[in-house]
Amino acid sequence: MKIERIEVRSVGPPTEQFSWSDDLPAQYATNTVLRLFTDEGVEAVSGVWNATSFGYEKYTAEAIRHIAPILIGRDPLQREALWYDIRPRVFPVPPQALASIDLALWDLAGKVAGLPIYQLLGARRERIRSYASTPMLEDVPAYLKFVADLLAEGYTAVKFHTWCIPDRDLELCRAVAREFDTAAIDFMHDAENNYDRTSSLRVARELEELGFTWFEAPLPDWDLDGYRELSRSTSIPILPSGNWYMDLTTFNEALRTHTWGSARTDVHMMGGITQTQKAMALTQAAGVNCEIMSWGYSLNSCANLHVMLAHDHCTFYEHSVPQQPYEYGMHDVIRSDSEGYVHAPTKPGLGLEVDWEAMEAATFHQFAIE
Numbered sequence: 001m002k003i004e005r006i007e008v009r010s011v012g013p014p015t016e017q018f019s020w021s022d023d024l025p026a027q028y029a030t031n032t033v034l035r036l037f038t039d040e041g042v043e044a045v046s047g048v049w050n051a052t053s054f055g056y057e058k059y060t061a062e063a064i065r066h067i068a069p070i071l072i073g074r075d076p077l078q079r080e081a082l083w084y085d086i087r088p089r090v091f092p093v094p095p096q097a098l099a100s101i102d103l104a105l106w107d108l109a110g111k112v113a114g115l116p117i118y119q120l121l122g123a124r125r126e127r128i129r130s131y132a133s134t135p136m137l138e139d140v141p142a143y144l145k146f147v148a149d150l151l152a153e154g155y156t157a158v159k160f161h162t163w164c165i166p167d168r169d170l171e172l173c174r175a176v177a178r179e180f181d182t183a184a185i186d187f188m189h190d191a192e193n194n195y196d197r198t199s200s201l202r203v204a205r206e207l208e209e210l211g212f213t214w215f216e217a218p219l220p221d222w223d224l225d226g227y228r229e230l231s232r233s234t235s236i237p238i239l240p241s242g243n244w245y246m247d248l249t250t251f252n253e254a255l256r257t258h259t260w261g262s263a264r265t266d267v268h269m270m271g272g273i274t275q276t277q278k279a280m281a282l283t284q285a286a287g288v289n290c291e292i293m294s295w296g297y298s299l300n301s302c303a304n305l306h307v308m309l310a311h312d313h314c315t316f317y318e319h320s321v322p323q324q325p326y327e328y329g330m331h332d333v334i335r336s337d338s339e340g341y342v343h344a345p346t347k348p349g350l351g352l353e354v355d356w357e358a359m360e361a362a363t364f365h366q367f368a369i370e
Contacts, residue, residue, distance in 0.1 A: 001038050001039065001040045001042065001075060001076060001077065001112075002038060002039045002073050002074065002075065002076075003036060003037070003038055003071045003072055003073065003074055003075075003076050004037050004038060004039050004072070004073075004370060005036075005037040005072075005368060005369070005370040006034065006035070006036050006037070006064075006068045006071060006072070006368065006369045006370070007034070007035040007036075007037075007366070007367075007368045007369075008032065008033070008034050008035075008061045008064050008065070008068070008100075008366065008367055008368070008369075009032070009033050009035075009061070009359065009360075009363045009365065009366040010030055010031075010032055010056065010057070010058050010060070010061045010363065010364055010365035010366070011030065011031040011032070011033055011328075011329065011359055011362045011363050011364070012028065012030060012031075012056040012362055012364050013029075013031065013325065013328035013329065013362045014328075014362060015324070015325035015326075015328055016322075016325050017029070018135035018136070018325075019135065019136045020135060020136055020161040020164075020190070020192050021136060021161070021162070021163060021164035021192045021194055022136070022163035022164060022165055022168075023164070023194075024053070024192075025053050025054065027051040027052065027053065028051070028052050028053070028054070028055055028056045028057070029049055029050070029051050029296070029297070029325075029326075030049065030050050030051075030052065030056045030057045030060065031047050031048075031049055031296075031297045031299075031300075031328075031329070032047065032048050032049070032050070032060040032061050032064070032096065032100060033045065033046070033047045033299070033329075033354070033359060034046045034047075034048075034064065034100045034101065034103075034104050035104075036071075036076065036104045036105075036108060038076060038108070042108055042111055042112060043108075043111075044076070044104040044105065044107040044108035044111065044349065045104060045107055045299065045350070045354055046099075046100050046101075046102075046103035046104040046107060046299060046300075046303070046350070047100075047103075047297055047298070047299025047300050048060060048096040048097075048099050048100045048103070048268050048300050049096075049268075049295075049296035049297050049300050050094075050096055056364060058365045059094065060094055060096045060097055060100070061365055061366075061367070063093055063094045063096075063097035064097045064100055064101070065367060065369070067086045067093065067097065067098075067101070068101065068369040069369055070082070070085050070086055071086075071101065071369075072369060072370060076105050076108050076109075077105075077108075077109060077112070079102065079105045079106070079109070079274055080274065082101070082102075082105065083098070083102055083271070083272065083274050083275070086098060086101060092246075095246045095268060095269050095270065095271045096268050098271035098272055099267055099268045099270070099271050099272040101272070102267075102271060102272025102273060102274050102275075103267060103272055103273060103299075103300075103303050103350070105272075106120070106272070106273045106274075106303075106306075106349070106350075107349035107350045108349065109349075110348045110349030110350070110351075111348045111349040113348070114348050115348055116306065116344060116345050116346065116347065116348060116349070116350075116351050117273070117303075117306040117349060117350060117351070118305075118306040118307075118309035118310050118344055118345075121273075121277065121306065121307065121309075121310035122310045123309065123310060123344075124309060124310055124311055124312050125309055125312065126309065126343060126344045127309075127341045127342065127343045127344065128305075128308050128309060128314070128315075128316065128317045128341065128342060129156065129157060129315065129316050129317070129340055129341055130155065130157070130316060130317040130318070130319045130336045130340060130341065130342045131155065131156075131157035131158060131159050131186065131188065131316045131317070131318060131319065132150045132155045132157070132158045132159070132319055132321040132336075133158075133159045133161070133190075133295055133318045133319060133320055133321060134146060134158065134159065134160055134161050134321060135161055135321075136161050136162060136163060140171060140172050140175045143160065143172055143175075143176070144175060144176070144179050147176065147179075147180065150321065151180075151185065153336070153338075154336055154337060154338040154339055154340050155319075155336060155340050156184075156185055156186065156339075156340035157185065157186035157187070157188070157213070157316060157340065158185070158186075158187055158188070159187075159188035159189070159190055159216070159318070160172065160173075160176075160187070160188070160189050160190065161190050161192065162189065162190075162191070164191050164192050164194035164195070165194075166195060166199040166202065166203055169189065169191065169203065170203060170206055173187075173189055173206070173207060173210055173212065174206075174210065176210075177210040177211065182210060182211035182212065183211060186213040186316075187210075187211075187212050187213060188212060188213050188214045188215070188216060189203070189207055189212060189214075189215055189216065190216040190217055190241075191203070191215075191216070191217050191218045192217055192241065193217050193218075193219060193220045193221065193241055194217075194218075195218045195219060196219075197219065197223075197226045197229065197230070199218075200218035200219055200226070200230055201230060201233055201234070203215065203218065204218065204230060204233070204234040204236055204238065205233075205234055207236050208234050208235055208236040212236060213236075213237070214236060214237040214238070214239055214261070214262065214291075215234075215236050215237070215238055215239070216239040216240075216241065216264070217239065217240060217241035218230065218238065220244075221240045221241055221242070221243065221244035221245065222244060224254060224257070224259050227240065227254075227259045227260055228257065228258065228259050231258065231259065231260060231261050236261070237260075237261030237262045237289075238260055238261045238262075239260055239261065239262050239263070239264045239291060240254075240259075240260055240263075240264050241264065242263075242264030242265045242266060242269060242293055243269055243293075244269075245265055245269060245270075246269055246270065246271065248270075248275065248278055248279060248282065251263070251265065251270075251279055251282065252282050255282055255283060255286040255288060256286070260288070261288075262288060262289040262290065262291050263279075263283045263286075263288050263289070263290040263291070264290065264291050264292070264293065265279050265290065265292065265293070266292050266293035266294065266304050267292075267300070267303045267304050267307060268293075268300060269293075273303060273306070273307060276292075276307050277307065277310075280307065280310075280311050280313075280314075283313065284311070284313055288313075289313045289314065289315060290311075290313060290314055291314055291315065291316060291318075292304050292307060292308050292314050292318075293318055294308075294317055294318040294319070294320075295318055295320050296320060296326060297326050297327075297328070297329075297330075298326060298327050298330045298332070298333050298334060298352055299330070299350060299352060299354070301318075301319075301320070301326070301334060302334060302345060302350050302351065302352050303350060304317075304318075305317055305334065305342065305344075305345075306344075306345075306350070309344050317342045319334075319336055319342070323335065328358065328362070329354060329355050329358040329359040329362065330352055330353070330354060330355055331352075331353040331354070331355050332345075332347070332351070332352040332353045333352070334352075
């Protein structure tokens with residue numbers, strides 16, 4: 001089998017936009033969709049998302065333009081060889097560009113085998129608890145109503161994206177603890193890399209008292225000393241954002257030096273499933289949970305779900321809420337059930353069918369390599 005053609009499109013869905021901190025404008029969430037064609041008639045697809053201020057982005061697609069020609073005429077089942085050949089050398093390549101290719105190769109492998117990807121990876125389980133991952137809302141009452149609605153839908157865990165202002169964030173967390181049973185519901189707080197070390201410790205100690213499940217991204221990911229100091233000073237698991245670790249060497253060094261209470265990464269930051277599987281092996285060997293991100297559109301979220309289902313040291317699937325904006329352009333979507341679980345896709349490969357007519361309608365940039 002040989003790769004004959006690759007199509008790439010930048011999609012800007014006409015949906016609601018969100019922010020995750022007070023100093024961040026509403027974000028344009030671009031869905032970069034890759035479609036791969038072979039000489040044997042097998043087609044594959046992938047999607048990677050990116051969030052930018054002030055407009056949709058083309059740079060992920062344009063980065064793919066400069067590495068996709070390497071794949072033409074190659075065997076798509078030789079994933080390790082292909083990943084090696086597209087790897088960054090002299091200058092960095094956006095990890096989403098690498099991931100778009102790798103995810104399409106895994107989708108194709110699943111379709112050739114007639115199996116969902118998680119089964120190719122080992123199939124540790126067929127469902128996983130999900131948590132609702134919120135956008136930033138207007139005020140505390142809005143959050144409390146949002147949580148009540150989510151619990152009524154069946155969610156048993158909620159992660160807050162907030163204003164990322166310590167005093168204001170703590171006001172929300174205290175209100176949540178008063179309103180809901182933190183022993184029965186898992187609550188997490190994500191500060192999006194916005195605190196300093198002093199405020200991080202103050203918030204961590206109060207979240208510990210309030211019974212929160214974890215504290216995510218209090219500091220910039222590069223502040224490894226700060227994360228180590230914070231992890232030693234509190235019992236609540238401290239997680240990085242996971243957005244800044246794009247190579248296994250740096251990721252493993254953070255594990256080796258006991259930087260986090262739990263690790264965090266995903267298939268986009270690691271450049272695909274091929275590398276994320278190796279990151280999962282490193283975390284398992286270190287005896288550390290790895291809470292994989294899965295924020296974003298259905299195709300990229302689904303790719304992360306497959307990795308989660310192949311391992312038992314990731315405890316939650318991250319479900320972007322409200323769901324509908326992230327389901328644009330899909331016939332198949334991922335939804336939590338009434339008990340707060342998401343289930344494995346049953347179709348081969350990624351297991352989700354694309355609505356190409358809708359994707360085409362929202363495409364603002366596209367090209368083909370052959």
